[in-house]
Amino acid sequence: xxxxxxxxxxxxxxxxxxxxxxxxxxxxxxxxxxxxxxxxxxxxxxxxxxxxxxxxxxxxxxxxxxxxxxxxxxxxxxxxxxxxxxxxxxxxxxxxxxxxxxxxxxxxxxxxxxxxxxxxxxxxxxxxxxxxxxxxxxxxxxxxxxxxxxxxxxxxxxxxxxxxxxxxxxxxxxxxxxxxxxxxxxxxxxxxxxxxxxxxxxxxxxxxxxxxxxxxxxxxxxxxxxxxxxxxxxxxxxxxxxxxxxxxxxxxxxxxxxxxxxxxxxxxxxxxxxxxxxxxxxxxxxxxxxxxxxxxxxxxxxxxxxxx
Ligand code: F6P
Numbered sequence: 620x621x622x623x624x625x626x627x628x629x630x631x632x633x634x635x636x637x638x639x640x641x642x643x644x645x646x647x648x649x650x651x652x653x654x655x656x657x658x659x660x661x662x663x664x665x666x667x668x669x670x671x672x673x674x675x676x677x678x679x680x681x682x683x684x685x686x687x688x689x690x691x692x693x694x695x696x697x698x699x700x701x702x703x704x705x706x707x708x709x710x711x712x713x714x715x716x717x718x719x720x721x722x723x724x725x726x727x728x729x730x731x732x733x734x735x736x737x738x739x740x741x742x743x744x745x746x747x748x749x750x751x752x753x754x755x756x757x758x759x760x761x762x763x764x765x766x767x768x769x770x771x772x773x774x775x776x777x778x779x780x781x782x783x784x785x786x787x788x789x790x791x792x793x794x795x796x797x798x799x800x801x802x803x804x805x806x807x808x809x810x811x812x813x814x815x816x817x818x819x820x821x822x823x824x825x826x827x828x829x830x831x832x833x834x835x836x837x838x839x840x841x842x843x844x845x846x847x848x849x850x851x852x853x854x855x856x857x858x859x860x861x862x863x864x865x866x867x868x869x870x871x872x873x874x875x876x877x878x879x880x881x882x883x884x885x886x887x888x889x890x891x892x893x894x895x896x897x898x899x900x901x902x903x904x905x906x907x908x909x910x911x912x913x914x915x916x917x918x919x920x921x922x923x924x925x926x927x
Contacts, residue, residue, distance in 0.1 A: 620741060621664040621671055622864060622872030623704050623726050623879075628661045630880040639698060643673045644705075645680035645712055651692040665869055668745065668861050670704070680712060690721055700883035704728045704876070706740065707908070710891060714904040717889040724882040725891040725904055726875045730860060733777035735910040736902035737893025741875065744867040746773065746859040747783055753855055754788040754821055761819030767809055767850035769794075771824045771832035773859050780859075781825035782918055791820045791926050794835065796827040797914050802835060806844035808926070813848065815927070826854075874899050 624640070631638040640660075642652040654660075664671050679685035693701060700722040703713035706729025713723045727737035730746040750772050757768050770790075774780040778795030785793035791812040792805055809820045824832045832852035839845055864872070871894065878899045879892045890901035 620669065620704050620728055620872065621661075621667050622869045623728065623741060623876035624671060625661040625665055626873045626876030627702050627704075627726075627880055628656045629658055630877040632658055634880065634884050636880075636884075639696065640672050641701075643675045644709070645677040645685075645689065646675040647673070648689040648692060649677065649679055649685055651696065653692075653696055653698075665873075666863055668864055674705075676708070686712075686715055686719060690716065690719055693721060700724070700888070702726060702876075702879045702883065704741070706731060706734050710734065710904060711908045714889070714908045717904060722883060722886075722888040723904075724879040724888065724901075725907070726872075726879050727891055727893040728872070728875075730780065731774045731777045732779040733775060733912050734891075734893075734907065735912045736891040736900075736907040737875075738895050739871070740893070741868055741872045742860070742864075743780070744865045744871070745862050746780060747787065748865055749859045749862045750780065750784040750823075750855055751788050753853070753858075754784065754790075754823075757853060758819060758821065761821060764849060765813070765818060767820040767822065767845065767848055769822050769824050769832040769835050769850065769852045771826055771852065771854040771856075773856065774825050774827060776827040777912070778825040778828070778914055781823045781828075782914060782922055785821075785823040786918065786922050786925065788821060788823065789925075790823045790922070791817065792822045793922050794822060794824040794828045794830065795914070796825055796829070798919065799829065802830060802838045802842070802844060805835070806839065809845060809848070812926075820848075 628638045639653045640656045704726040710725045713725045717723045728741035730742040732743045772780045778797050792808045812820045836852045875892045891907045
């Protein structure tokens with residue numbers, strides 16, 4: 620996100636705009652927590668994860684009064700356009716502000732990759748690399764002890780992170796919210812992997828799946844599903860959100876941030892700026908919010924095909 624903030628500020632300045640940073644997300648918007656940003660204020664942030672502006676989940680912004688106050692603050696500060704960097708929740712908010720007549724542009728950013736209007740969103744590549752590093756490290760113990768690891772990755776209700784981690788990490792199986800797999804079937808897949816003389820079994824589990832990593836381990840124990848083999852859960856959690864951003868993420872953030880400024884300047888408001896087939900695109904926010912982004916069935920097939 621910092622790459623996007625840096626790009627917004629510097630692209631804005633190159634258009635002779637005055638750029639303000641809104642601190643702490645929509646909470647900060649409601650409180651008028653703004654600070655004018657110059658080129659140097661966003662120096663040295665591109666290599667830092669997270670957001671220099673801070674973020675917050677705001678209950679007040681979900682009320683009409685909260686949104687009225689947000690617009691009042693923006694107008695009071697003579698702000699003519701707002702760029703919202705974030706995922707589904709943030710873009711529902713930006714859409715609401717746009718419907719109330721305020722010029723906005725969204726930038727597609729969430730590690731979950733569950734936002735329509737962008738093939739991939741800011742943070743995904745970094746989060747995937749964290750998960751892959753973790754799996755590479757886990758494989759040392761897994762191979763030495765011939766253990767199974769259930770590695771849980773984030774993603775909310777979306778299995779994208781788990782699916783891609785599984786494919787790139789050589790998992791014997793992936794467990795996703797989008798696909799119902801009985802633990803007994805999973806046990807069979809793991810057992811067969813050992814029969815094929817695999818030294819270990821990595822199963823990548825999406826946090827939003829019916830059984831998470833702990834749940835699966837409990838179920839396996841209670842039903843004695845993998846007799847003779849040891850298994851352990853490992854929950855990666857928030858470490859996935861804190862890494863040094865990859866080159867792909869820095870470039871994506873930069874491209875989307877700079878393009879969002881163009882949209883504000885040229886009057887193409889109420890859109891999400893995302894990427895499709897390597898090209899920066901815009902999509903009306905109204906078609907993005909509440910839309911479901913399905914997993915690519917080809918990747919599902921590939922995960923299964925390559926887990927041999
Ligand atoms: O949406 C990003 C995400 O990291 C999800 O993957 C995760 O489920 C959620 O946020 C965690 O939310 P919170 O930071 O509120 O605990």
